Amino acid sequence: MxxxxxxxxxxxxxxxxxxxxxxxxxxxxxxxxxxxxxxxxxxxxxxxxxxxxxxxxxxxxxxxxxxxxxxxxxxxxxxxxxxxxxxxxxxxxxxxxxxxxxxxxxxxxxxxxxxxxxxxxxxxxxxxxxxxxxxxxxxxxxxxxxxxxxxxxxxxxxxxxxxxxxxxxxxxxxxxxxxxxxxxxxxxxxxxxxxxxxxxxxxxxxxxxxxxxxxxxxxxxxxxxxxxxxxxxxxxxxFDAHRYLETAAAKRITHTMLVPVQYQRIMALPEFERYDLSAFHMKFCTSAPFQATIKADVLARWPGGLVEFYGMTEGGGTCILNAHEHPNKLHTVGQPAPGHDIRLIDEEGHELPAGAMGEVVGRSGAMMAGYHRQPAKTREVEWFDAAGQRFIRTGDVGRFDEDGFLVLMDRRKDMVISGGFNIYPSDLEALLRQHPAVDDVAVVGVPSVQWGETPVAFVVRRAGHATEEVQLMAWHNAQSGKTQRLAAVQFIDELPRSAIGKVLKRELRERLQTPVP
Missing domain, CATH: 3.40.50.12780 (ANL, N-terminal domain)
Incomplete structure (x- = not known):
């Protein structure tokens, strides 16, 4: 053996x-x-x-x-x-x-x-x-x-x-x-x-x-x-949610990897409870933001453990959330994996102290050699500490909580700077998801004549709800601070996603090239 x-x-x-x-x-x-x-x-x-x-x-x-x-x-x-x-x-x-x-x-x-x-x-x-x-x-x-x-x-x-x-x-x-x-x-x-x-x-x-x-x-x-x-x-x-569950039950599947949108579609099936998933030992998730409410639903109704990996294909540092062991930390992406060094840096590349919020960088034994034939691009994602150790920059903004769990705010490139204030789209998306008419949502920054940038929400409306765009925007803005108010809401049939479930926010921005007021 x-x-x-x-x-x-x-x-x-x-x-x-x-x-x-x-x-x-x-x-x-x-x-x-x-x-x-x-x-x-x-x-x-x-x-x-x-x-x-x-x-x-x-x-x-x-x-x-x-x-x-x-x-x-x-x-x-x-x-x-x-x-x-x-x-x-x-x-x-x-x-x-x-x-x-x-x-x-x-x-x-x-x-x-x-x-x-x-x-x-x-x-x-x-x-x-x-x-x-x-x-x-x-x-x-x-x-x-x-x-x-x-x-x-x-x-x-x-x-x-x-x-x-x-x-x-x-x-x-x-x-x-x-x-x-x-x-x-x-x-x-x-x-x-x-x-x-x-x-x-x-x-x-x-x-x-x-x-x-x-x-x-x-x-x-x-x-x-x-x-x-x-x-x-x-x-x-x-992927097909029904066929996935049929196969999982018939083959007595023990392990799987799914991206968040796949978990969302599976858990939304009315007949989910009919399938025997008792053989599952461990389920994994990565690649895109995983809502805490969906994690909680998976833990409650799907046998076996649930592990979320946060990291990049480029390697560097990985955080791991063993959700079944830390059900009170579902809003985080977990703690640094054993042997992984995760730190936070500011816009100038200076390392930040505990409790501060900054860009996530990581180092481990699993790091890419570089981007193929693109040394300049490789240098852009590298950061070196005072001792000369090489880290990979993630482009994500986050902070560590008091227990050492990483809380992600947003992608640095997705952050909206409106009138000099930093707006994190994930905060606005989380609020919009509380509305019963919202099935899915993505917030992006678009050019603004008055503010430089301003947030706009693209929303997939839940079936059976007649809420209008202006009503949803008014509902959101009534509960938000002045700097976090939406400039517009647009309903969309489906958010554009990559094959592994990442929302293609670039495509959404391209739909609104004309600056809003």
Whole structure:
């Protein structure tokens, strides 16, 4: 049996752990999707065929491949097989524009492109593609089908030594703030995520359900630990609240990662109580603000623990809220993880004393090497303390409470400066959510002739409520200080979100380019 993983375990590659599980438990399930399932032995052999095919095609350790596809067992096996060959994986979002995808492929210097036919229209012209889905035409001039591209069964790849500092993947930022940047993560950084999993009950009996995309770090921080500990991963190609609950109940799921909007949609289902979720051991959440009221609802009605991770794909410092252990701290994102150094700095980069509010910076053993081929952008997010230690800037504004729990105020870039006063949109959003007509809301700052900036609320109105925009604005402003009053309320059918649930406030701002009074 593979040696037990602890938070202090020495570095090991995840692909080597897969090999050990395949030797010890060859016929037990390793992963599945809606169409296919793989045992540990089958996964290990498929990874070998992927690694051998990449080596046959001339890829060397440190070279990169790009993947643009929906979740599937083949996608996961390709990812792992590339890592076995020392090849860097650059997973890319099928939701981006064709122009953005071309930029990312170029930035990653990808030697091979893998996709499914659902992303065909996005692909750069002239690029030869290996098609991951079975529907691909093996005779297509655009490239071979995955099964035809693979090395023959039984072919062993050349062994590759992969050190901890070698690049594991390049994760492209979600694009909520503009052009995506390639975040370079090492094998050592990923190993830190695996070792952290020892605290959350991962084992060979783990059954993890994932409906967030494999190109997102949100998914990968649970996907890789599950496999490293010998559990089984169930992949959903697309999230659907009903289908999620059906799968969770039928497969006796023990672990999951969901983003806040997914928890919101699941908990809102009238039939939620009908599903047997008693097998759950631990549920995780990250990537976007998680309302305290939803956390409380999950704790009350969904068995198992609830853990919120606060941090960045870039790494640095992580805060962890074990919500089931601290139900009185649901308004926070928890305390710094063991071995993580979280501090607050002011606008000039000076470290702030306890109790002050400032930008969150963090340092840990899990930090990106930098943004791929963008040293200037890397320097922008780095902060060094008096001892010369490197920290990553989050762009979030927060403060520590008296017990050392971090309370987030807002994104620094989202803060509205109106007439010289700082306005935190999260405060206004929290008040608006108390109104019975508000189902969802986002507040952004827009140009103002009189104040420089002023807050405007975009609101998804709850079904069955006839409240008008001017009525809702009057209700809010009657309860707010003068500097926090809204200049306008606009009803919207749905807030624009990224695939992992982040509200795209940039898109909302672009709707109101004309300054308001």
């Amino acid at each position: 593979p040696q037990a993983i602890t938070p202090e375990s020495p570095f090991c590659t995840i692909t080597q752990l897969v090999r050990e599980h395949a030797r010890e438990r060859p016929d037990e399930p390793a992963m599945c999707d809606e169409q296919q399932a793989l045992s540990w032995q089958a996964l290990d052999r498929l990874m070998d065929r992927v690694a051998a095919a990449l080596q046959r095609d001339g890829l060397h350790p440190g070279d990169a491949i790009a993947i643009c596809a929906q979740n599937s067992v083949r996608y996961a096996a390709l990812y792992l097989g590339a890592l076995r060959a020392g090849v860097v994986v650059a997973p890319m979002a099928p939701s981006v524009t064709a122009e953005s995808l071309a930029q990312m492929v170029h930035d990653a210097q990808a030697q091979r492109m893998f996709a499914d036919t659902r992303t065909r229209e996005l692909l750069p012209p002239g690029v030869t593609v290996v098609w991951l889905d079975a529907a691909a035409d093996p005779g297509s001039e655009a490239g071979p089908a995955f099964d035809d591209w693979l090395a023959p069964a039984g072919v062993a790849p050349q062994a590759v030594d992969v050190p901890a500092e070698a690049t594991f993947n390049i994760i492209y930022s979600s694009g909520t703030t503009g052009t995506p940047k390639g975040i370079v993560q090492s094998h050592g950084m990923r190993w830190q995520h695996v070792c952290r999993g020892a605290r959350y009950g991962y084992s060979t009996q783990t059954r993890t359900l994932l409906s967030t995309p494999l190109y997102s770090n949100t998914t990968l921080v649970v996907f890789f630990p599950t496999l490293a500990f010998g559990g089984c991963v169930h992949l959903m190609s697309k």
